[in-house]
Amino acid sequence: MTPFSLLDLAPIAEGASAADALANMSDLATRAEAWGYNRFWLAEHHNMPGIASAATAVLIAHVAAGTKRIRVGAGGIMLPNHAPLMVAEQFGTLATLHPDRIDLGLGRAPGTDMATARALRRGLDQGEGFPRDVQEVIAYLDTSQPDEKVRAIPGSGTRVPVWILGSSLYGAQLAAQLGLPYAFASHFAPAALDEALAVYRQTFRPSPHLEKPYFMLALNAFAAETDEEGLYLKTSMQQAFANLRTGRPGPLPRPVDKISERIDPAMLPAIDHALSCTAAGSPETVRRTIADFLERYRPDEVILTGQIHDHRARLRSFEITAEVMHGL
Template sequence: MHIKKFKDIPLSVLDLAPVNEGSNAGESFRRSVELAQHVEKWGFNRYWLAEHHNMPGIGSSATSVLIGHIAGATERIRVGSGGVMLPNHAPLVIAEQFGTLEAIYPGRIDLGLGRAPGSDQATAYALRRTLQSSGDDFPQQVSELENYFSDKPVGRVLSYPGTGLHVPIWLLGSSGFSAQLSAIKGLPFSFASHFAPDFTMQALQLYHQNFKPSAALKEPYAMVGVNVIAADTQERAEWLATSSQQQMFNLMRGMPTTFTPPIDNLEEAWTDREIAIFKEKLDTESMIVGTPDVVREKLSAFINKTRANEVIINSQVFHQEDRLRSYEIVAEMME
């Protein structure tokens, strides 16, 4: 069996544009630009931003606007959505937005599509979605988007810009639905292992077993998400990881907040159950926390287990210098 090495596959970045406690969205976007410029220099392949709503700690709600901002501040790295939650939008609007982005930054834009709303019911209503929508029409919405980008679109309504631009469409998923749909449609697939690790292998198997070649893709291409928090010492890496864990617990409690700084004493802030969950998460394959040696070993194992064609890395770190250092450590492994 061929063992994949870091240099054999592209590595990419997933950015949720965290809004830090005591900061604001403007500062978050400045940090994202700085990160994008660094990871481009370090050889990362893509820089994706994710759509979320009604979450004070995540600044990437207007995803296409932020993609344009990042693309304008960089030169070569591909920039895209990881993803746009298509049920929140009319496909024509997304076609026009991403057609515009592709026209400004040709050959650099990706359109990753998710099926979940990325929000609660009240927010879904505010986004003008019908609350009866279950995402069952997602395949039809994807087909509509593909038509808008084709050379010879069918229908009276066309996307300008958009027509003939062939913006690459990816399907994103955390279960088997999008894995099978992307396989049947012959599209690249990105699995959210960074928050649904238990379904990773099943979804990837479904994708590979059902893949049908298409004009977009001749062979299956799977990108897998993973959380990486790397630091020069194990203690600092685990301390930095408490920020992202606090974010998760606050969401579980139904009380989302801005992105909080790391904490020293878990016992003072968390219940015994939450501490146990945190320690269990540190041992999962898709939550890699540690020194360069630890990260190299665990990320290599993750790559070879999943047989991923590409890995997209989420590093939710409060302090910008630590966030940059985390991605720099991974970049050093690519060399």
């Protein structure tokens, strides 16, 4: 069985609050552990009215404290927003509190707009220093030497697993060069998936962290009792994506019966292409779709996500998807 994990953004649904979103996140994490998910990751975004996972390390601590076995981590931390030492200290602290359960996925995008990026006091270097910063974080988490003047405490010696996240050839090349596991953001940016995966596997260099390539594929899942209901649930994410692309981010919209009446028909094909790595529908449809992705890409692991407005429907979707994955 291919290991399967879950990526959550703690969505703030239309008509709900950030407090509701965080309560739902905690509920989903405990259930994901019971359903057999391997990891529960949270993603860093800022100034997004529909996403409550801005303080990612804080939420990871909360989820890890409320669960027992599931790995918990960042998918990911947007490293240009942070000093490498502070990231190492935060995740070293998490790993000290929850040994062998913490993951650190690193991305080079700001996870927000440029005005907010400036408010975060990042250097606005467009990610040029990302490779250096990744290696600095890894060095802080490795075993320190007695003569080192700067150490991450806690952090040093925890060896928190570091992943590279990406949606382009850049991340694939860096992950391969450094010998790190690689997660591709195919759930919203699939255009370079095939080429990036080929580059990662063909140019991978074994390292002290990893002997051979380890690739995680991201898929959206909108599972329900029928195909019609699954496609109905998907319309919330389609609307949210359209709102973001037109500069109108907001809470996660309620699903609609006719998505073509809510999104400009000229924009809908681009939205559907961006969300093309998606399994939506009945358990059998979801099983068939995921099986096709597994056959094509042969991932070492799958991470599932899905912005669903109603929390009970979201729980049922991930429960069905877990059942499908166990069957595969």
